[in-house]
Amino acid sequence: MTVVEAIGLYKSFGPVEAVRGVSFSVPRGEIFGLLGPNGAGKTTTIRMITGLLRPDRGRAFIMGIDVHRDPVRARSHIGVVPEVSNPYVDLSVWDNLLLIGKLYCIPKETIIERGKFLLEELGLYDRRSSKAKTLSKGMRRRLLLAMALISDPEILFLDEPTSGLDVFSARRIRSMITELRRNGKTIVLTTHNIDEAGMLCDRVAIINKGKIIAEGTPDDLRIRYGKYIEIKVSFDNSIDSSVLNEFRDHYNVTCDERWVTIICEKNELDEVLDKIMNIKHRLGLRIKDLHIESQSFEDIFVRIVRGE
Amino acid sequence: MVAGISDYLKKIWALSIKDMRLYYFKGPTIVMGIIMPMFLWLAFMIGSSPSMGSAVAMLLSISSFFAASSITPVILPWETRQKTLEMILARPITIELILLGTCLASMLYGVFVSLVIIVIGIFLGVCPANIPVLIVSILLSSICYSFMGLLFSAIPSDVPADAVLLSSVIRMPLIFISGVFVPINRLPAFIRPLSYISPLTYYADVINKLYIGNSAFNMGIDFSVLLLLTIILGIFTIETNRRTIIKRL
Numbered sequence: 211m212t213v214v215e216a217i218g219l220y221k222s223f224g225p226v227e228a229v230r231g232v233s234f235s236v237p238r239g240e241i242f243g244l245l246g247p248n249g250a251g252k253t254t255t256i257r258m259i260t261g262l263l264r265p266d267r268g269r270a271f272i273m274g275i276d277v278h279r280d281p282v283r284a285r286s287h288i289g290v291v292p293e294v295s296n297p298y299v300d301l302s303v304w305d306n307l308l309l310i311g312k313l314y315c316i317p318k319e320t321i322i323e324r325g326k327f328l329l330e331e332l333g334l335y336d337r338r339s340s341k342a343k344t345l346s347k348g349m350r351r352r353l354l355l356a357m358a359l360i361s362d363p364e365i366l367f368l369d370e371p372t373s374g375l376d377v378f379s380a381r382r383i384r385s386m387i388t389e390l391r392r393n394g395k396t397i398v399l400t401t402h403n404i405d406e407a408g409m410l411c412d413r414v415a416i417i418n419k420g421k422i423i424a425e426g427t428p429d430d431l432r433i434r435y436g437k438y439i440e441i442k443v444s445f446d447n448s449i450d451s452s453v454l455n456e457f458r459d460h461y462n463v464t465c466d467e468r469w470v471t472i473i474c475e476k477n478e479l480d481e482v483l484d485k486i487m488n489i490k491h492r493l494g495l496r497i498k499d500l501h502i503e504s505q506s507f508e509d510i511f512v513r514i515v516r517g518e
Numbered sequence: 519m520v521a522g523i524s525d526y527l528k529k530i531w532a533l534s535i536k537d538m539r540l541y542y543f544k545g546p547t548i549v550m551g552i553i554m555p556m557f558l559w560l561a562f563m564i565g566s567s568p569s570m571g572s573a574v575a576m577l578l579s580i581s582s583f584f585a586a587s588s589i590t591p592v593i594l595p596w597e598t599r600q601k602t603l604e605m606i607l608a609r610p611i612t613i614e615l616i617l618l619g620t621c622l623a624s625m626l627y628g629v630f631v632s633l634v635i636i637v638i639g640i641f642l643g644v645c646p647a648n649i650p651v652l653i654v655s656i657l658l659s660s661i662c663y664s665f666m667g668l669l670f671s672a673i674p675s676d677v678p679a680d681a682v683l684l685s686s687v688i689r690m691p692l693i694f695i696s697g698v699f700v701p702i703n704r705l706p707a708f709i710r711p712l713s714y715i716s717p718l719t720y721y722a723d724v725i726n727k728l729y730i731g732n733s734a735f736n737m738g739i740d741f742s743v744l745l746l747l748t749i750i751l752g753i754f755t756i757e758t759n760r761r762t763i764i765k766r767l
């Protein structure tokens with residue numbers, strides 16, 4: 211069952227076309243990632259789907275409810291942690307939770323029970339009476355996550371949940387995300403951290419300049435775009451770059467003082483290695499070091515975004 | 519339907535409690551809310567020597583106006599700055615509910631400050647002629663002033679000082695043209711039309727009637743115009759804020 215659906219969303223801010231026809235749908239229980247560089251339109255897309263911004267064109271649905279026709283009902287099914295946001299710094303951790311709970315009209319006992327569980331889970335229970343302004347950045351993020359979860363929402367929207375956090379805080383949030391998924395929740399997150407997307411997401415859509423340019427599971431994308439490998443070789447003597455001309459026609463070659471780097475398709479590996487050995491024998495060089503690597507998800511991402 | 523409305527009321531109440539705790543019912547704010555109009559009032563008292571009744575009436579006329587429209591304009595720009603606005607807007611609420619929550623908090627603050635002054639008046643031996651009518655006029659005018667305060671926050675700026683500046687520029691002259699210190703019929707003719715569209719004029723008129731027994735208009739006119747102005751300001755405020763709030767994200 212599809213729980214989040216975006217159909218042909220467009221949004222411009224004056225001359226800036228921030229989002230240009232974004233469509234996707236997310237089935238229940240999936241972690242869906244919107245991955246893209248700065249300014250790609252991730253936040254704008256999330257804001258349109260959560261009903262904060264009205265799209266110039268297109269529609270968005272949450273649990274089948276048109277977000278712009280009935281934003282209150284649509285939002286009662288979701289929890290959101292916006293990219294840049296704060297709890298009320300002059301309210302205590304606990305009062306922040308209580309306030310949000312009341313906005314979902316949850317009975318007080320339920321708020322208390324869930325609030326206690328969430329704060330314990332996120333390591334904030336000891337700080338429940340502290341004002342939010344005394345919390346560190348990582349703690350504030352966790353409090354915001356707790357606030358988004360207080361209504362036990364079906365769907366969670368997280369705009370860059372871990373950016374700017376240290377590894378420990380980031381891990382804590384990631385483990386909460388996977389835990390939520392295990393309980394059948396649907397999560398839509400944005401990130402420009404490729405490893406995070408590869409690690410967490412069941413499916414990612416790569417967005418650039420307001421358009422989705424690739425979509426699939428991280429493995430899908432690796433297979434589809436990751437057919438390239440990188441061969442790095444280091445010789446004992448520096449070589450004249452003209453020697454490499456015979457590679458240049460077919461492959462992407464770069465060379466610095468230490469490394470000659472050749473990017474080729476997997477099935478060309480044998481041929482390329484032959485050529486390298488050829489050069490080695492011809493010039494009487496010795497190979498000092500050799501690396502052969504499949505491209506990382508990051509390389510693939512860069513490649514897709516550049517439109518290669 | 520009924521459940522829907524009661525849910526909305528609960529949400530407005532929760533938002534307004536937040537505003538009262540964070541902005542209105544804080545020591546310094548309360549002290550300021552009473553002291554500011556007090557100074558203005560004292561400045562007028564010195565030199566003229568009105569009866570105790572009209573002195574209390576004057577203070578009462580301006581204090582709820584000051585109270586309900588002073589902090590109110592700052593809240594939205596402030597919350598934009600603090601990055602709490604998007605966080606709260608992402609909940610199952612609407613801009614209207616946020617504005618009504620603030621309006622309610624601001625009204626209750628205005629009522630509170632007025633009550634303090636009424637009680638002081640009673641200790642000084644000055645009693646209003648009709649307490650229920652007084653209460654209704656305070657409630658209605660405080661709502662009206664709160665909407666006015668919220669209107670100032672519709673300027674698309676996240677610098678709280680901008681809203682303060684704009685509201686001061688408009689609030690101060692309003693006090694002088696509304697028949698609080700100088701009766702309307704003694705104002706220059708070209709100013710009078712402005713007096714007739716100031717809500718403060720009609721509120722001050724009710725207060726004068728209740729405290730010193732003389733007034734410029736019939737009580738029915740006072741309340742009708744006040745209600746009309748409240749409705750117009752309310753609609754206008756909500757509409758303009760709806761437009762700017764999108765720019766605050």
Ligand SMILES: Nc1ncnc2c1ncn2[C@@H]1O[C@H](COP(=O)(O)OP(=O)(O)OP(=O)(O)O)[C@@H](O)[C@H]1O
Pocket residue numbers: 223226227228246247248249250251252253254255293402765767
């Ligand atoms: N309120 C706004 N007013 C004007 N321009 C905006 C506004 N919001 C976004 N933009 C523009 O729209 C484009 C997309 O911005 P958006 O914030 O959606 O990108 P993003 O993918 O979230 O980037 P980041 O990774 O930096 O958060 C950018 O060019 C940005 O400058």
Ligand SMILES: [Mg+2]
Pocket residue numbers: 252253254293369
């Ligand atoms: Mg963003």
